[in-house]
Amino acid sequence: MSTSVEPAYDQSEPDLSAVVGERRHLINIAYRLLGSVAEAEDAVQETYTRWYAMSRRQQEAIESPGAWLTTVAGRICLDVLGSARARRERYVGAWVPEPLPDRSEWTSVRADGGGGEPADPADRITLDESVNMAFLVVLESMTPAERVAFVLHEVFRYPFAEVAGIVGRTPAACRQLASSGRRRVRAARTGSAPAAGQAGLVRNFKEAWEAKDIEALVGLLDPDATMTADGGGMVGTVLRPVVGGRSIAQYLIHIADKAPGLTLLERTVNGRPGLVAQHTGISVTVAAFEIADGRVTAIWAVRNPEKLRAWNEHEED
Numbered sequence: 581m582s583t584s585v586e587p588a589y590d591q592s593e594p595d596l597s598a599v600v601g602e603r604r605h606l607i608n609i610a611y612r613l614l615g616s617v618a619e620a621e622d623a624v625q626e627t628y629t630r631w632y633a634m635s636r637r638q639q640e641a642i643e644s645p646g647a648w649l650t651t652v653a654g655r656i657c658l659d660v661l662g663s664a665r666a667r668r669e670r671y672v673g674a675w676v677p678e679p680l681p682d683r684s685e686w687t688s689v690r691a692d693g694g695g696g697e698p699a700d701p702a703d704r705i706t707l708d709e710s711v712n713m714a715f716l717v718v719l720e721s722m723t724p725a726e727r728v729a730f731v732l733h734e735v736f737r738y739p740f741a742e743v744a745g746i747v748g749r750t751p752a753a754c755r756q757l758a759s760s761g762r763r764r765v766r767a768a769r770t771g772s773a774p775a776a777g778q779a780g781l782v783r784n785f786k787e788a789w790e791a792k793d794i795e796a797l798v799g800l801l802d803p804d805a806t807m808t809a810d811g812g813g814m815v816g817t818v819l820r821p822v823v824g825g826r827s828i829a830q831y832l833i834h835i836a837d838k839a840p841g842l843t844l845l846e847r848t849v850n851g852r853p854g855l856v857a858q859h860t861g862i863s864v865t866v867a868a869f870e871i872a873d874g875r876v877t878a879i880w881a882v883r884n885p886e887k888l889r890a891w892n893e894h895e896e897d
Contacts, residue, residue, distance in 0.1 A: 599631065599645050606653045607704045612731050613657040614664070615677030615716050617890065621701040623660060627653040647742070654728055654746035661724035672813025674821065676880045677716040678887040679866040682707055682848035702890035707851035710735045713868035713880050716850070718768045722761055729754045730761030778871045779846070782853040785869075785876060786844045792836050794829045801825030802875040812884030815864075828879065856891065863891040 603624060610620035627649055631639070642648045668675045683703045709715065710731075719727050725747050732738040732746065733754070740751040740758075747754055781800065788796035807828045811817035822828050836842070842864075845856045849868040857865040866888060870878035882888065 599649070602646050602649050603628075604704045605646075606649060607701050608706055609650065609731070609736060610653055610657055611680075611701075611705050612710055612716070612719070612735060613654075613728060614660055615720065616887075617678050617680070617702050617705070618886075619660060619664075623653055623656045626656055650738075651742075651746050654732065655748075658724055658728050658747065661727060665724075672811070673817065673819040674808045674810055675720075675812075676808060676810035676882050676887075677713065677720065679713070679854075679868060679880075679882050679891075680705055680707065680711060680850050681891055682851070700890055700893060707848070709851070711850050712852050713850045714768070714870045714878065715765070717880065718765050721764055721768075723757075725749065726757045726761050726764075729757035730765075733758045734762065778869065779853040781871055781874065781876070782855060782869055783846060786846060786855055789832055789836060790844060792833050794826075794833050797829035797832060798826050800876055801828055802872070802877045805875070805877050805879070807831070807879040807881065809881040810884050810887070812886065814885055815883045817881070817883050825875075863888050866891060 606624045606627060607620055610623045611617060614620050614623065630652055631645070631649065639645070680702055705711065719731070722730065728747055729740075729743050729749075732743045733740060740754045743754045743758075744751045747757070749757070785797070785800050788800060803825045804823070805825045805828055807818075807822040809817040809822075818831065822831050839859065841859060843858045845858060847854055847856045847866075849856075849866055852868065854869055855867045856863050857867070864883060864885075866882045868880045868882075869876055
């Protein structure tokens with residue numbers, strides 16, 4: 581994960597706290613746009629680099645530093661999304677957005693022992709419906725411009741006039757992009773149960789997996805369920821989605837037999853009940869679930885260790 585290095589600030593600079601205080605908001609936007617904590621932090625760091633590259637006079641001429649920072653961050657994310665498509669075509673296996681822990685579940689104190697801004701960018705991201713894994717996966721299906729317009733307007737409520745300045749389209753075109761994004765989201769919705777109602781089913785899933793009870797797993801899975809695993813070519817995992825409840829159950833039992841000693845933990849993953857598999861105290865898989873009509877309809881299992889750094893940094897503290 582990228583390490584943020586703050587520039588040496590002139591404490592007499594007007595509105596310094598307002599400029600620095602935008603970092604959390606920018607991280608929240610960038611993660612939803614990019615689906616990666618590391619890429620989000622890089623985009624925000626580049627945004628601040630451009631701000632501090634300007635002269636004091638240029639900075640003072642900017643009427644709203646917050647709006648300027650959002651515009652620049654949005655344009656950087658738009659560029660990253662364009663190049664990410666090519667990179668992900670070369671990615672080994674499926675690409676799944678980076679899973680986020682709920683920091684309230686971690687009992688450890690911050691490594692620096694201080695207050696204020698969390699040290700880990702993942703801790704700055706607000707967990708809500710716009711970061712649940714099913715939603716982020718739908719965002720992945722959008723074009724870069726569509727995703728930026730949709731997220732900025734529908735999630736963060738930016739007016740289309742401001743979105744237009746970021747995307748480089750007219751306000752009318754941005755309205756169409758956001759509308760197209762809404763259609764994609766509506767088409768993908770399966771009537772997911774509230775998060776509170778999912779915890780019991782995830783617990784039953786965990787217990788059936790631990791017991792290697794294939795029939796119990798089949799009963800908890802929708803017959804047309806899918807499981808997508810992301811190992812990034814760094815660890816062994818299935819390269820294509822596993823389709824069908826029984827096929828998923830058989831695969832999970834195979835994993836349990838192949839990797840003895842796994843410990844399953846109930847954790848919040850992107851704001852929803854999920855599971856974390858640990859081996860010798862190290863988180864090796866984070867699984868997010870989509871649940872509808874009392875059954876699991878989708879599982880996203882992230883095994884790429886580069887996407888699990890926030891989980892293991894917390895566990896090691």
